[in-house]
Amino acid sequence: MNSEIDLLLRKILTDVLGLREGQADDFTSDTGLFGHLPELDSMAVAGLLTEMEDRLDIIIEDDEIDGELLESYGSLLAFAEAKHNGS
Amino acid sequence: MxxxxxxxxxxxxxxxxxxxxxxxxxxxxxxxxxxxxxxxxxxxxxxxxxxxxxxxxxxxxxxxxxxxxxxxxxxxxxxxxxxxxxxxxxxxxxxxxxxxxxxxxxxxxxxxxxxxxxxxxxxxGASILRQMIRARILAAREAGTVETQQDLMDQAMAEGIELTGYRLSAEFIDQFQSLAPxxxxxxxxxxxxxxxxxxxxxxxxxxxxxxxxxxxxxxxxxxxxx
Structure with a gap:
């Protein structure tokens, strides 16, 4: 079952990547993000992280952001859930 | 048009x-x-x-x-x-x-x-700047350099800064960060x-x-x- 954070994160990615509704439902843990999607450049990632902060009510420190975090949907979701539960 | x-x-x-x-x-x-x-x-x-x-x-x-x-x-x-x-x-x-x-x-x-x-x-203004600084930090990290919000803001206030391709003066940053609609x-x-x-x-x-x-x-x- 998808967690609330999972659903919110899929919605945020839908908005940032301009996906059709439901398209993000196909994301799996292994779906590649940063480095796999050419449109997801540093400015877009900055927007994505800011949007995650607003909608998930978390604060992301810049030193927490590394390449691995954004490599796949699974790693981003694990980070968001850990952050949300810790806040 | x-x-x-x-x-x-x-x-x-x-x-x-x-x-x-x-x-x-x-x-x-x-x-x-x-x-x-x-x-x-x-x-x-x-x-x-x-x-x-x-x-x-x-x-x-x-x-x-x-x-x-x-x-x-x-x-x-x-x-x-x-x-x-x-x-x-x-x-x-x-x-x-x-x-x-x-x-x-x-x-x-x-x-x-x-x-x-x-x-x-x-x-x-502060939200716009924060996002641009974050984008710069991300781009720097990809290039293998570590930059922080605080260091970049200090630099921006002292001598101006280039953020996501936009070259902004110290005066600009100083005024802009306190602007609200x-x-x-x-x-x-x-x-x-x-x-x-x-x-x-x-x-x-x-x-x-x-x-x-x-x-x-x-x-x-x-x-x-x-």
């Missing part, structure tokens, strides 16, 4: 010719559109023009001027200040005989006090919830959305006709 130029006042005196897009048929309601800033300006430009097309159809003249140092402007960005931009917007409003002003996102920071204004999804009886905010869907400034790539353009133009046209 007509591309034209307008004489933008320079801070030291004189003027520079800046570009503007206009739908001008000499009608009663004349809307000056203050564009979103920096990266968001690119992402929202097409959508801004789509809204203007609809307003033209609804009987509203619209003008979208370039800010000095932005878009097609030949002025250097690194000598601009938010105050200069405000002066430029106020002059453009007078030059085009605007009766109303629409600020889009960061453009809401520059709308003139004397005219009735609509602020679409306003954002404050003006509130008051002649300012009406149009939130994204009124327009529906997700804001196009979130998009990684510039895009347009017909439904959102229809909705925003309708809100504006109805408000101007009232």
């Amino acid at each position: 007509t591309p034209l130029s307008w004489p933008c006042p320079l801070p030291g005196g004189g003027t520079s010719e800046e570009y503007a897009l206009a739908f001008d048929r000499g009608r009663t309601n004349r809307l000056l559109v203050v564009p979103a800033l920096f990266d968001e300006a690119n992402r929202l430009r097409r959508q801004s023009v789509e809204v203007m097309r609809r307003l033209d159809g609804a009987g509203v003249d619209c003008f979208l001027p370039d800010l000095p140092g932005c878009n097609e402007s030949l002025q250097p960005l690194e000598v601009q200040s938010p105050e200069d931009w405000r002066d430029a917007v106020a002059f453009a409003a007078m030059h085009f005989g605007a009766t109303h002003v629409l600020g889009i996102r960061g453009g809401c920071l520059l709308t003139p006090e004397k005219l009735p204004c609509r602020h679409y999804a306003p954002i404050n 003006r509130e008051g009886p002649n300012v009406q905010e149009i939130g994204q919830d009124m327009v529906g869907g997700a804001g196009l400034w979130l998009r990684a790539e510039p895009d347009e959305n017909r439904q959102q353009a229809d909705a925003l133009a309708a809100i504006l046209a109805i408000g101007l006709a009232a």
